[in-house]
Amino acid sequence: MPIFEIDPDIRRAKTLSSEFYTDPHFFESSKEKIFARSWHLLGHSSSFSDLTPFDLLPNFLSEPLLIAKDNDNVRCLSNVCTHRGKLLVEEPCTANLIRCGYHGRRFSLDGKFLSMPEFEGVENFPCDDDNLRQLPVAKHYGFHFTSIDPIASLESFLGDGSIAFGEFVFKDLNLASTRQYEIDAHWALYCENYLEGFHIPYVHKSLNEIVDYGTYTTELFRYSSLQTGYDSDGNVAARYLFVFPNLMFNFYPWGISVNVVRPVSPSRTIVEYLNYVGDENMLGQGAGADTHSVELEDEAVVECVQKGIRSRFYSHGRYSPTRETGTHHFHRLIAEFMN
Ligand code: FES
Ligand SMILES: [Fe+2]
Structure with a gap:
């Protein structure tokens, strides 16, 4: 019904x-x-810094995300460290990698896990879950959009x-x-x-x-x-x-x-x-x-x-x-x- x-x-x-x-x-x-x-609007290509943290629909979906711009590539990543969950980037900034300020885990701008101190001997590590989740990004006339789990294309x-x-x-x-x-x-x-x-x-x-x-x-x-x-x-x-x-x-x-x-x-x-x-x-x-x-x-x-x-x-x-x-x-x- x-x-x-x-x-x-x-x-x-x-x-x-x-x-x-x-x-x-x-x-x-x-x-x-x-x-x-x-789909949700990320913004227009004229307005992105290298790394821009934001909440997707604050006080509603409130998903902590990160726009990572790498040359002309605009990606949308989870802004949550895959170790113990700290927010990775707190202010818009320029950088060529992402480093967590809690225990030093590092990620590339496409969200791939790069390194982690003091993790020698940890089994099945790193694995896919250690990368940052990447959300789809689609663009139209300079406007960029993302979605958590889109039912259809932009x-x-x-x-x-x-x-x-x-x-x-x-x-x-x-x-x-x-x-x-x-x-x-x-x-x-x-x-x-x-x-x-x-x-x-x-x-x-x-x-x-x-x-x-x-x-x-x-x-x-x-x-x-x-x-x-x-x-x-x-x-x-x-x-x-x-x-x-x-x-x-x-x-x-x-x-x-x-x-x-x-x-x-x-x-x-x-x-x-x-x-x-x-x-x-x-x-x-x-x-x-x-x-x-x-x-x-x-x-x-x-x-x-x-x-x-x-x-x-x-x-x-x-x-x-x-x-x-x-x-x-x-x-x-x-x-x-x-x-
Ligand atoms: S929470 Fe990020 S390195 Fe520990
Ligand atoms: Fe009206």
């Missing part, structure tokens, strides 16, 4: 059961079932939505600014709001003047969806690529704004904005001109939904077959991964 069921026919379907958002048990099991099996996660990267070609992309928003709502409520333009005329009055809501389109792929807004002349004003479960790539005339949605608790989410600028002259123009006000409007409405879904009188809604295909697709993926 599946835990969650979303009818494939949107006209018959009911939205995801509110238990998914409110029950801490589902929040916990989504870590392995959804997040460990999908290519299939991006799907045909990845055409947007080729369409908005920027000679250089620079991480010009970052910003973090904290929201009192479940991560999936934030994502499903992003996945429909239905609310634009009601929630985003000024954005509504730039984007022609009547021509807004949503295309669905296996693990991603692509929304396109057009201006009044019929030109692409912006594209919004969502990659399941929590990555948003927003393509604007000035560059790409990436949002990473980080679950913290069933009622708290952090959204990181990484703004990669490609054409400074276009900043402040068009659909991506004022992402901050649009974000605050979205947060307010999503926090209000968080209060509503707790109600004993609410468990499901229905979908608009013309305006909520992206949200329906997202709920179908949640059900698929959770079951």
Whole structure:
């Protein structure tokens, strides 16, 4: 018996059961079932040092990892010493090997065990388990991704939505600014709001003047969806690529704004904005001109939904077959991964 069921026919379907958002048990099991099996952004090639330690989804998956850059090779390794478990690298640095600061075990930049003092006579040593675990790394237009145990390739996660990267070609992309928003709502409520333009005329009055809501389109792929807004002349004003479960790539005339949605608790989410600028002259123009006000409007409405879904009188809604295909697709993926 599946835990969650979303009818494939949107006209018959009911939205995801509110238990998914409110029950801490589902929040916990989504870590392995959804997040460990999908792809996460490491960053853009312009921004890596030789060795960069980081936590994958801090306070959620919290996996200690290490980006190890060796010439043009970008690897993602476990940052945990295979001896007694100390974190290996604590600050970004330049180095040509990794040495543990506890008892001196050494590894090469591809994670291979190199040496260990005072281990003469230890049987079956070194063996595979003494190497650092290496996670898969895949890249697309300079963006690098990793996954703990991917259910499918990055290519299939991006799907045909990845055409947007080729369409908005920027000679250089620079991480010009970052910003973090904290929201009192479940991560999936934030994502499903992003996945429909239905609310634009009601929630985003000024954005509504730039984007022609009547021509807004949503295309669905296996693990991603692509929304396109057009201006009044019929030109692409912006594209919004969502990659399941929590990555948003927003393509604007000035560059790409990436949002990473980080679950913290069933009622708290952090959204990181990484703004990669490609054409400074276009900043402040068009659909991506004022992402901050649009974000605050979205947060307010999503926090209000968080209060509503707790109600004993609410468990499901229905979908608009013309305006909520992206949200329906997202709920179908949640059900698929959770079951
Ligand atoms: S924990 Fe790393 S060498 Fe002992
Ligand atoms: Fe919105």
